[in-house]
Amino acid sequence: MSDISELETRITTALERINAGLDKWADLPAGNADEVDALNRQLDEERTANAQLNERLSTLKDQMSEKLVVVENALSQLQAQLAQAEASADALRQTNQELRNSSDALRAAAATGVVEPALINEAMGDELSALRATQQADRAELDAVLSELTAMTAADATPVTEEEPHA
Template sequence: MSEISDFEARITAALERIGRAVAVAEERAEAATETASDAPVGGIASEEAEAEIARLHDALEEEKSANSQLEERVKAIHDRQESHVAALEEEVETLRRQLMDHDREMQKLRHVNTQLRNNNAALRAANAEGVGDAGLIDAGLHAEVEALRVARESDVTELDAILTELRAVVSRHGADEVTDAGPERSPREEY
């Protein structure tokens, strides 16, 4: 932002210099016109005035050129900032989605682990009484398998987030391809 402010200050200063130069040129032209009406035509005063006007005109053109270059640079900086902001907004949205996915997986894991603890407690109570309930054992095994499945899904979600971030880092550093990585795919696609 400070570059834009600097450019704007330089443009403003250049425009002020141009305005002053034009005002001085107009005053000199008026003075030369008044002097020219009193002096013979083609005198030294009119030649000096014409030379001064030409010099000021050249200075004005240089300032206009510098002004246009500065405006182009300001526009380029502004465009870069807009694209950078858009990229950051996209990255924030990606991270937000990943966080929501991860949170959803964690909620499932907590729920399944609660079921597993309850089934294991019931199984321990049944074993303490000497009653081996096949239904409790089956439910406990199902809960354990479900806990493992949800834990794996949670790990896959976390790996997806890591891979997404690694791809972003690699692309920011200009690498076109990662050797030995194979095609880009999610760990979810493997199973």
């Protein structure tokens, strides 16, 4: 029971303080009401500005998301081109090693004075393979350059709009 009376006393004290605060507001001169109105207008203006900034931020986030998708697509394309170029370079290295081995065998056979048609055929085949691998590497490089040029020209191409004549 004592808890209830203690709570009642605390509530009564709090209500008296609230009433005292309200009385102070009621006793304010009319000049403060104008100041409060001005502050409310400023608060509304700030809220409007804040809403506009939030809208602009949302728009910028959307634009950045779109640009991020474009960059990620370009990155994946460049990674694919790099993988293709690495595969071409590996094939070129392997073919050149085979060509060197064939040339060494042919040179050794020529040093002994024995002409072996199989070694000559193997060396010619390896040389043709090396030329094909070189051509593939060059083609991969040209494709990469072409795709970059295409992307650059597409980015620079802006639609031309006709202006309406002023009457």
